Amino acid sequence: MEAHYIDAVLKGNANAFGYFIRTYQNQAFSLAVSLVKREADAKDVVQDSFIAAYSSLGNFRKDAKFSTWFYRIVVNTALQFLKRQKRRSEVVSDYAITDDEKTAVNSALAQLRQEDLKRLVVTVLKKIPPKEAMVLQLYYIDDQNIAEIMEITAFSNSHVKVLLHRGRTAFYKHMESEDIKKPY
Amino acid sequence: MDEKDDLKEILNGIDQLHTPVDLEGAILQKIAEEERIKAQIARYRTNGLRALWASLVLTVILAVLFSLPNSIQTAEYAIMTYASVGVTLLVLFVQLEMGRTNGLNHLKTNGL
Numbered sequence: 001m002e003a004h005y006i007d008a009v010l011k012g013n014a015n016a017f018g019y020f021i022r023t024y025q026n027q028a029f030s031l032a033v034s035l036v037k038r039e040a041d042a043k044d045v046v047q048d049s050f051i052a053a054y055s056s057l058g059n060f061r062k063d064a065k066f067s068t069w070f071y072r073i074v075v076n077t078a079l080q081f082l083k084r085q086k087r088r089s090e091v092v093s094d095y096a097i098t099d100d101e102k103t104a105v106n107s108a109l110a111q112l113r114q115e116d117l118k119r120l121v122v123t124v125l126k127k128i129p130p131k132e133a134m135v136l137q138l139y140y141i142d143d144q145n146i147a148e149i150m151e152i153t154a155f156s157n158s159h160v161k162v163l164l165h166r167g168r169t170a171f172y173k174h175m176e177s178e179d180i181k182k183p184y
Numbered sequence: 185m186d187e188k189d190d191l192k193e194i195l196n197g198i199d200q201l202h203t204p205v206d207l208e209g210a211i212l213q214k215i216a217e218e219e220r221i222k223a224q225i226a227r228y229r230t231n232g233l234r235a236l237w238a239s240l241v242l243t244v245i246l247a248v249l250f251s252l253p254n255s256i257q258t259a260e261y262a263i264m265t266y267a268s269v270g271v272t273l274l275v276l277f278v279q280l281e282m283g284r285t286n287g288l289n290h291l292k293t294n295g296l
Contacts (some may be wrong), residue, residue, distance in 0.1 A: 014215055021208045029205050043207065050211045051218065106190045114197055124199055140195040168191065 002066050009057055017054055024067060025050075027142060028074045033122075035078035035130045045081055047073040071152045075134065082130060095161035097172045107176045122176045132167030139164055235278050242275045 008016035025046060032042035032049075055072050060069055109117060121141075125133045138144045138152065149160050249268045 015212065017215065018208050018212060023210050025207050026200055026202070026204050029207075030201050035203060043205065046205075047211055047214065050207075051214060054215050055218075070205065075241075102190070106194060109194050111244070118198055118248060121195065121198065124270055125201075139199075140192060141198055141201055171191070 003062055006057060006060065006062065006066075007183065009054070014054075017050075017057075019048055020053070020066070020070070027067075028071065029132065030141065031071060031074050032138055033079050034125055034133040036076070036081055037130070041081065042078075045074065045078045049077045068148060068151050071138075072154065075153055078130075078134075097169050097176075101176060102172055103135055104112050105172050110173070118173075120178060124171060126177065128167055128175050129171045132163050132170060135160060135163040136167040136171060235281075238278045239275050242271050244279070246271050246275075 001141070002020075005016045005019045027041055028046045028049060032045040033039060036042050036045055049070070053070050057072075109120075112120065125136065128136065134153070135149060138149050139146075144152065145158055146157065146164075149155070151159055153160065155163070246268055249264050249271070
């Protein structure tokens with residue numbers, strides 16, 4: 001299916017690229033927001049990523065997964081954006097969280113309505129440093145496994161695991177400071 | 185890895201965190217614009233190459249004209265001089281016109 005649209009684009013039918021935009025724009029947008037935080041900036045990142053993907057579609061290996069290849073472009077574009085903005089990745093304090101605290105947060109989250117949970121997760125992800133938030137987004141929301149995250153981010157296995165651990169701990173710590181019961 | 189699984193279970197139902205966006209029109213428009221700019225650059229490049237070749241040919245003609253022996257008659261010498269000046273101006277014109285020089289366009293639009 002995707003190969004058909006790729007061929008059409010490579011033959012000069014730019015409108016066939018609309019298929020990829022419609023299919024991947026929302027996930028790409030969420031991924032970009034996790035890194036750049038502001039939605040307007042994330043839209044710019046997604047737009048630039050699609051244009052970069054269009055220009056380098058000729059280099060795409062058809063045996064690879066388009067989504068992985070494209071999300072890597074999104075991640076690189078967002079990281080370049082952060083670099084241009086001189087927004088350094090904040091150093092995460094080494095939070096410590098006990099099992100009891102985690103259980104308390106988990107059970108409070110489990111009782112939230114889906115929409116409230118969504119809003120709360122968005123709020124908390126904005127407070128977590130870019131790379132940690134990106135890995136959380138890919139792992140928990142986009143349902144990518146560690147190997148896929150490694151491919152998308154070009155980070156090593158241990159780096160992804162460290163980011164995931166730090167992100168998760170930061171997520172719980174920020175959740176604790178949120179008033180989970182209030183309607184979001 | 186219990187903590188990870190708990191969170192995964194809780195966040196499992198969320199497939200889309202943000203309100204859906206529709207960037208298709210804007211992106212396709214930008215792509216079309218980039219394609220237009222690329223085509224324009226390709227056209228300028230072709231024109232530039234043509235100008236380069238034309239200049240090369242005219243410069244060779246100039247070289248031939250200037251290398252003629254100066255023992256020839258005065259009238260022929262005058263013709264040769266004027267022809268050389270004419271060809272030089274032509275070379276300049278070709279370069280400016282095909283390079284779409286801003287200054288020249290400005291003069292053409294607003295007059296001398």
